[in-house]
Amino acid sequence: MRLRLVAVNISGNSNPNISLLTRRGLSSFSSSNINHLKQIHAKLIRNSGIQDVLTAGKLIADIAVSNPSNLEYARSVMATLEYPPNTFMWNSMIRGYAHSPNPIEAIFLYRKMLEQRHLPNNYTFPFVLKACTHLMDLNLGLGVHGTVIKCGFEDSDAFIQTSLVNFYASCGSIETARLLFDRCPERDVTSWNALIKGYVRSNRYLDAIRVFRLMQDRRDVRADEITLLGVALACTQLGALDMGRWVHAYIDKNHVKLSASLGTALIDMYAKCGSIDVAMHLFERMPEKDVRTWSVMIGGLAVHGLAYEALELFSEMQRFGINPDSVTFTGVLCACSHAGMVEEGLQILDKMGKVYSVEPTIEHYGCIVDLLGRSGCLEEALGLIRRIPLKPDAVLWGALLVACRSHNNVAMGELVAKEMLKLDPHHCGAHVFLSNVYASTGRWSEVEQVRSSMKEQGIRKPPGSSLIELNGDVHEFIAGDRSHPQINQIHMMLDEIATLLSLQGHVPATRGIALDIDEEEKKLALSQHSEKLAVAFGLINTKQGAVLHIVKNLRVCEDCHSAMKFISKVFHRLIIIRDRSRFHHFKDGFCSCRDYW
DNA sequence: ATAGGGTTAG
Numbered sequence A: 001m002r003l004r005l006v007a008v009n010i011s012g013n014s015n016p017n018i019s020l021l022t023r024r025g026l027s028s029f030s031s032s033n034i035n036h037l038k039q040i041h042a043k044l045i046r047n048s049g050i051q052d053v054l055t056a057g058k059l060i061a062d063i064a065v066s067n068p069s070n071l072e073y074a075r076s077v078m079a080t081l082e083y084p085p086n087t088f089m090w091n092s093m094i095r096g097y098a099h100s101p102n103p104i105e106a107i108f109l110y111r112k113m114l115e116q117r118h119l120p121n122n123y124t125f126p127f128v129l130k131a132c133t134h135l136m137d138l139n140l141g142l143g144v145h146g147t148v149i150k151c152g153f154e155d156s157d158a159f160i161q162t163s164l165v166n167f168y169a170s171c172g173s174i175e176t177a178r179l180l181f182d183r184c185p186e187r188d189v190t191s192w193n194a195l196i197k198g199y200v201r202s203n204r205y206l207d208a209i210r211v212f213r214l215m216q217d218r219r220d221v222r223a224d225e226i227t228l229l230g231v232a233l234a235c236t237q238l239g240a241l242d243m244g245r246w247v248h249a250y251i252d253k254n255h256v257k258l259s260a261s262l263g264t265a266l267i268d269m270y271a272k273c274g275s276i277d278v279a280m281h282l283f284e285r286m287p288e289k290d291v292r293t294w295s296v297m298i299g300g301l302a303v304h305g306l307a308y309e310a311l312e313l314f315s316e317m318q319r320f321g322i323n324p325d326s327v328t329f330t331g332v333l334c335a336c337s338h339a340g341m342v343e344e345g346l347q348i349l350d351k352m353g354k355v356y357s358v359e360p361t362i363e364h365y366g367c368i369v370d371l372l373g374r375s376g377c378l379e380e381a382l383g384l385i386r387r388i389p390l391k392p393d394a395v396l397w398g399a400l401l402v403a404c405r406s407h408n409n410v411a412m413g414e415l416v417a418k419e420m421l422k423l424d425p426h427h428c429g430a431h432v433f434l435s436n437v438y439a440s441t442g443r444w445s446e447v448e449q450v451r452s453s454m455k456e457q458g459i460r461k462p463p464g465s466s467l468i469e470l471n472g473d474v475h476e477f478i479a480g481d482r483s484h485p486q487i488n489q490i491h492m493m494l495d496e497i498a499t500l501l502s503l504q505g506h507v508p509a510t511r512g513i514a515l516d517i518d519e520e521e522k523k524l525a526l527s528q529h530s531e532k533l534a535v536a537f538g539l540i541n542t543k544q545g546a547v548l549h550i551v552k553n554l555r556v557c558e559d560c561h562s563a564m565k566f567i568s569k570v571f572h573r574l575i576i577i578r579d580r581s582r583f584h585h586f587k588d589g590f591c592s593c594r595d596y597w
Numbered sequence B: 001a002t003a004g005g006g007t008t009a010g
Helices: A002-007 A034-046 A053-066 A068-079 A087-098 A104-115 A124-135 A138-150 A158-170 A174-183 A189-201 A205-216 A225-238 A241-253 A260-272 A276-285 A291-303 A307-319 A326-339 A342-356 A362-374 A378-387 A394-406 A410-423 A428-440 A444-457 A487-503 A519-527 A530-541 A558-570
Strands: A465-470 A473-478 A548-552 A575-578 A583-587
Touching: A034 A053, A053 A068, A053 A087, A068 A087, A087 A104, A087 A124, A104 A124, A104 A138, A124 A138, A124 A158, A138 A158, A158 A174, A158 A189, A174 A189, A189 A205, A189 A225, A205 A225, A225 A241, A225 A260, A241 A260, A241 A465, A260 A276, A260 A291, A276 A291, A291 A307, A291 A326, A307 A326, A326 A342, A326 A362, A342 A362, A362 A378, A362 A394, A378 A394, A378 A410, A394 A410, A394 A428, A410 A428, A428 A444, A465 A530, A473 A530, A487 A530, A487 A558, A530 A548, A530 A558, A558 A575, A558 A583
Parallel strands: A548 A575
Antiparallel strands: A465 A473, A465 A548, A575 A583
16 A cells, blocks of 8 residues: 555656756666566565565665656655664665755755764765755855764765865865865875866866876876866867867877767867867767767857858758757857858747757847847847747847947947846946946946946956967966066067058057047057967967967957958968857958958 | 766857
């Protein structure tokens, strides 16, 4: 009778809401058939086999990891035993919940365990810390860490140590993670991987690569697939192509398995480091491609402005029988946007839900607003934002704000900026836009209002930063920064470029500058933009004809864009710049974006 | 009997 009651809520393995669970660990168990487990349970009850602690434990563990939707069932089995549950059972339940969509339940169970004076063991903490990591709750984890110390596990258990490193790094306390890592008496490949991935997660890509280099100096560990995945990711973010190539070579040389995920990471790396052709070559040779591999390639082509190729690949993927997912469509719509293919984009959006059963999310609408906005259909874009079934967020409005700025629609821009500030009162771009609008129309008291509100809230424009790689080393330039050892040479080079430009009748495009400083100061600010510093540095330090790869954190401004076109022609250089939203290939005085970005 | 690290867009 009891079995029947608890069995009502049981479902098979078809729960679609378990994205957390595709991670390693539980997936290997998900094949356990719940009906089979129910039969075993029934049989155990009939034959009094549930009296056997080991068998009961195994049953609970199997049910708990079969599928998160069966956790309640596992719990009820544990609750109805005639004897108190043992540590193994507690651990199994905590483990199941830690990987479920409700990791907080794992914490509740862990607390209940402690309340009942049941001591956790070395297996308990990795599960509990996993739950803290998913919850991103630093205080919670700090408490658990305290208990780890009290139980005497901090210095003695490598699994717990790695769990702690992973936890702190995921919660933004990478320095603490590093401290713990350094204190570990023994570190295996997993410990190193946790730290490397931790730096990547904390946007500390250079540190991730530094740790990888330290790791290579050691004879007791060898990089594996996961290590290289982390390093490839860091290269992708940095745009460090040479380092990325080196990672690829390392994989080949050491026969590291090129799984679909590592292959996908490499394709993404090449694409985002500017080598779209190498990315394509690797893509074509990948023996097994999953939906992510296809999505990465499509997205890569899109940001390089190769819309036709992206759409072609999108069709090919379907001929291969791979179903596009939400990410695929972001890439496809992004391709349309960068190529100004308004009709195609709208058609695809329309088909998403109807034909592919992928409901458009706010990101997809963002692509469409971008698409309409770039091609000047501002009213249509505004209409779309008002019409969509989802609540617009600041990012969506932001796409329209960018369009208002580039098409000089002050009235709509003001409206949009105000909407954005309602949703995100700290949004820097919206403040700056408003301030500029007011300044350009002489509404000085309103300018002052915006300024002081920014000051009060401590809102500052993030500084522009550009990265350029030279002989495998990444150099970073910040706008206006004069600390580089070669700064005098760099400025001499920039002066020379400015002179050549003005001889050609070029006027600095100061329109994009936010502040109400005078024209001379604006010109000075422009001349110190980070991408200009980086390109001058590259020109000075590389051979004639070498390609310059630059990665910028913000969008390229109008003035830098025309300067780059000019430099590419005069110096006979291919300059490839990745900005916040796409790639620009500058060659012979032209840019691949056809001045449409 | 049980444990730690994992790829895509915005």
